[in-house]
Amino acid sequence: MAVFVALGAFLMTLFGGWTAQRVTDRRHLVLGLAGGLMLGVVGLDLLPEAMRAAGHEIFGVPQALLLFVGGFLVAHLVERLLAVRQASHGGDPRTATSREPVAYGSEQSSSPVGGPGAVHDSAHGAAPGTNGRVPEVGLTAAAAMVGHSVMDGIALGAAFQVGEAMGAAVALAVIAHDFADGFNTYTLTSVYGNDRRRAVVMLVADAIAPVLGAASTVLFTLPEEALASYLGFFGGGLLYLAAAEILPEAHHEHPARSTLLCTVLGAAFIWLVVGLAA
Numbered sequence: 001m002a003v004f005v006a007l008g009a010f011l012m013t014l015f016g017g018w019t020a021q022r023v024t025d026r027r028h029l030v031l032g033l034a035g036g037l038m039l040g041v042v043g044l045d046l047l048p049e050a051m052r053a054a055g056h057e058i059f060g061v062p063q064a065l066l067l068f069v070g071g072f073l074v075a076h077l078v079e080r081l082l083a084v085r086q087a088s089h090g091g092d093p094r095t096a097t098s099r100e101p102v103a104y105g106s107e108q109s110s111s112p113v114g115g116p117g118a119v120h121d122s123a124h125g126a127a128p129g130t131n132g133r134v135p136e137v138g139l140t141a142a143a144a145m146v147g148h149s150v151m152d153g154i155a156l157g158a159a160f161q162v163g164e165a166m167g168a169a170v171a172l173a174v175i176a177h178d179f180a181d182g183f184n185t186y187t188l189t190s191v192y193g194n195d196r197r198r199a200v201v202m203l204v205a206d207a208i209a210p211v212l213g214a215a216s217t218v219l220f221t222l223p224e225e226a227l228a229s230y231l232g233f234f235g236g237g238l239l240y241l242a243a244a245e246i247l248p249e250a251h252h253e254h255p256a257r258s259t260l261l262c263t264v265l266g267a268a269f270i271w272l273v274v275g276l277a278a
Contacts, residue, residue, distance in 0.1 A: 002157040005171040006214035009152065009178040010207045016182025017203035021196075031250035032259040034187040036266020037180040038242035044267070044274050046235035053228030064232035071236025076244070079137050138192025141241055142202040145185045146209050148234055152178065153213020155227060161217065174210065180270065181206060188241065191249065 023030050050064035058066055152174045185206040189199040250259055 002153075002160040002214040002217060003211060005160075005175070006153050006156055006211040008171070008175045009149075009156075009210040012175050012178040013149070013182035013185075013207035013210075014203065016179040016184075017186040017200075017206075018182075019179075020183045020186040020190075021199075028250050028256070028259050029262045030187060031191065031246050032262035033266045034184050035242045035247040035250055036263035036268075037270060038184055038238050038246065038266075039263075040267035040270025041180055042235045042239045042242070044270050046231045046238070050228045050231035050235065053224045053231075064228055067229055067232035068236040068239075071233040071238075072240045073236070074233075075141075075237035075240035078140060079134070079240075079245075135192050135194045135198075138189045138194050139198065139202070141188040141192075141237075142185050142199075142206070144234065144237060145181055145188065146202065146206045149178070149181055149206050149209035150213040151227065151230060151234075152181075153210035153215070154217055155213075156210065157214040157217025158221065158227075161221065178210065180266075187246070191246070 020030055020034070047064070047068060050068070051062060053064075056063060156171060156174050182203060186199050186203045189202045190196070247263065250263070
């Protein structure tokens, strides 16, 4: 039953990625919505669930919050290390470590990231207009999303082990928020200068992941505390990407109210999903 339900998550993930791909002519709106979705997933879904399941404290601080901060710092460290690595291999260290925004109105950025009009730097793998953003960071972030989707499938299978009612509640949450997962996976991969093919590959991997996760639960039972620890750590990394990368990119060149509205709507959508699944 869990594997059958996970097929719904598979389709919803692909739909989310397809949506992100279709609206890349309004890139600032895509990024604004993605940032809101990521913020909502972290603050309204992942972190509360982690806090409920991992209740004990370490030196006066809940374990889930410690791992949340750790995930944030690890994401920051990985990005810095990859940026320095690019600079050491011939990239411009000023652009590799800066947050200078993309010039959306320029000739270099007239096409969507990875689209037919995008020209890629053969030496460094980054598209012009990405201002030194490291494609490996996007792939790493997308891989984390794939890992999260595997855990979604495992959580789905574990819920059906508890009972049909629990499984149905988790299924609603997983299927609904996998739209956000697919949207964010495609966006995270492409915004760092990866071409469309890589973005689609990561999207398909993210779609298959919950099915594999659900199927794996016939072999083992996941301890609740281990799942909670993972959710806290992953939430910290996801918040870093939303706050330090996606939202600044969305709002710098396009500080329009429509961009802000997309961010608010993204967070509100996750709130609705969490409320329906409660």
